[in-house]
Amino acid sequence: MNTLKTTVLLTALTVLLVGIGYFVGGLGGMIVFFVLAAVMNMSAYWFSDRIALRMAGAHEVTEAQEPQLFKMVAEVAARAQMPMPKLFVIETATPNAFATGRSPEKGVVAVTTGIRRLLNENELKAVIGHEIGHVKNRDTLTSSIAATIAGAISMISFMLLWFGGGRSREGALLSILIMILAPIAASIIQFAISRTREFAADEFGANLTRDPESLASALLKLEQGVQYAPMQDTPQQEAIAALYIVHPFRGGGMGKLFSTHPPTKERVERLRKMTYSPKPYQRYTAR
Secondary structure, three states, X not given: OHHHHHHHHHHXXXXXXXXXXXXXXXXXXXXXXXXXXXXXXXXXXXXXXHHHHHHHOEEEXXXXXXXXXXXXXXXXXXXXXXXXXXXEEEOOXXXXXXXEOOOHHHOEEEEEHHHHHHXXXXXXXXXXXXXXXXXXXXXXXXXXXXXXXXXXXXXXXXXXXXXXXXXXXXXXXXXXXXHHXXXXXXXXXXXXXXXXXXXXXXXXXXXXXXOHHHHHHHHHHHHHHHHHOOOOOOHHHHHHXXXXXXXXXXXXXXXXXXXXXXXXXHHHHHHHOOOOOOOOOOOOOOO
């Protein structure tokens, strides 16, 4: 269902792009702006892992440095039938985690020191399952496609400032409406895609660990933990806020339409509707 929603939303973005591009400059103008946006955003996609990790202040750790954490991530990745991702740690009291990487072979999982202090082992394992889900489902690629189309729409709308929509009064009014409303509509759809990917990663992680309750418990703890120890609201952290499993700043962000994350309450309710007869797989032990 989440995959279907993502497909529908991406289609809606594409239709919006085609319509606006054709209004401004016909087919030729639409293609030019789309190609430009694609080059910019796909470049960001190709280097997304390095950019995000640098902005987060994360540093890579080895198995020798973090044997327990390394073993946990390796176990979850093996269950997902994907290579062991690189493991990074962010030195901050804010409890959070994110994943990046343009493919399962280039996957990265980053956790904060705060999340390791706050969650128990099963909860942390469930969070890692969620992040592995983002890598497995290539959500970085999905986000890049959405950003490409939304960026093209914004650029085309901006061009209306210079070229307008014709000399008629009606054309001018329509240009103003498109210039104002199109980027907003594109952003709303882009954020909706982000929320569907969060739901999909929740479901993936719960299915992978067969322990939806631990993920639900983790989300509740993380939401409370962020209120007590939020990330410092810097431009760098703002740029990667959508990557984290929960919104990293106090207050939880803007209204639902303009939020990259679904409400925690809704995520928890969905997880608690999932039931499994087998027990969650065994807790890991340090070597």
